[in-house]
Amino acid sequence: MFDIKKYLDSLGVPFCLAHGSLLGIYRDGDLLPGDSDIDVMLPWSVDRMWLADSLTRLGCTINISPQEVRRESGKWVIGVLLPPHDLAVEISFLKPENGKVWFGFMRGNHVIKIPLSPFGFTSVNYHGIPFPIPHPCDRHLSEIYGENWRVRTRNRNFFIINPNVVDEGHIRISYTFNHILGGLLEGDYKKAQGYTEQLLSVYDDPLLLQLREYFAAVPNITLFDPLPWQSKRIDYRDVIGIDCD
Numbered sequence: 371m372f373d374i375k376k377y378l379d380s381l382g383v384p385f386c387l388a389h390g391s392l393l394g395i396y397r398d399g400d401l402l403p404g405d406s407d408i409d410v411m412l413p414w415s416v417d418r419m420w421l422a423d424s425l426t427r428l429g430c431t432i433n434i435s436p437q438e439v440r441r442e443s444g445k446w447v448i449g450v451l452l453p454p455h456d457l458a459v460e461i462s463f464l465k466p467e468n469g470k471v472w473f474g475f476m477r478g479n480h481v482i483k484i485p486l487s488p489f490g491f492t493s494v495n496y497h498g499i500p501f502p503i504p505h506p507c508d509r510h511l512s513e514i515y516g517e518n519w520r521v522r523t524r525n526r527n528f529f530i531i532n533p534n535v536v537d538e539g540h541i542r543i544s545y546t547f548n549h550i551l552g553g554l555l556e557g558d559y560k561k562a563q564g565y566t567e568q569l570l571s572v573y574d575d576p577l578l579l580q581l582r583e584y585f586a587a588v589p590n591i592t593l594f595d596p597l598p599w600q601s602k603r604i605d606y607r608d609v610i611g612i613d614c615d
Contacts (some may be wrong), residue, residue: 373457374408374459377425377428378412380428381424383416383421384502386411387409387410388409391405392504392507395494395503396503397519398522400496410462411473412461412463419440422436431453431456432450446473446474447475462474469488472486474529477539480537482535482542482545483535483537484529484534486513492504513534524564529545531568531597543604543609547569550565550566560592560594562581563585564594567594567595570597572603572604573606573609576606
């Protein structure tokens with residue numbers, strides 16, 4: 371956190387803490403245990419190629435190619451590895467559109483994104499250093515994590531379960547199935563079961579019910595609790611093209 375602040379400040383680039391980093395610092399006063407990267411948000415107007423080139427000159431590594439930085443996917447997210455230990459920072463770019471500000475990521479030709487209310491900025495001290503954060507932060511976190519964001523919970527990926535996600539390409543469905551399959555192949559059944567419950571809360575698919583029964587019979591794992599099903603779940607037949615008749 372201190373290093374990415376140092377780099378962005380030296381370049382004169384405005385930023386604020388985002389996502390898991392923001393949640394941990396604002397709610398708990400520290401980074402979330404096990405969080406694998408630092409999340410920051412930048413304005414949409416920042417030139418991506420200039421930023422990538424500038425961070426590279428400062429010794430950072432951009433984890434996508436210059437061609438990808440120039441494409442639409444690079445407009446939404448750029449990953450950066452900081453020297454000397456290649457610590458990861460995910461830089462999201464906020465797009466103002468239709469009275470909202472949007473963040474998201476792209477897979478193939480589709481963007482999965484979440485709308486947020488426009489916000490101002492304040493700061494929070496972390497080990498005596500002020501870091502910019504959205505204001506009002508309570509509203510901002512509620513729009514991402516839900517009204518119970520103050521309660522520590524696990525097995526919550528907001529790109530899967532946020533009810534306001536715009537996902538015309540059904541990216542979150544394939545994304546989550548990939549995590550389920552990865553957990554099964556790695557023998558990490560708890561991970562696979564957790565993602566199954568998250569997807570089941572938004573996606574009506576009999577395969578997920580079969581997976582739920584399978585995980586319930588696996589010995590020696592502590593299961594994640596089922597999530598409440600959303601009132602308008604996606605029907606699997608609308609995704610894979612099966613005629614409902």
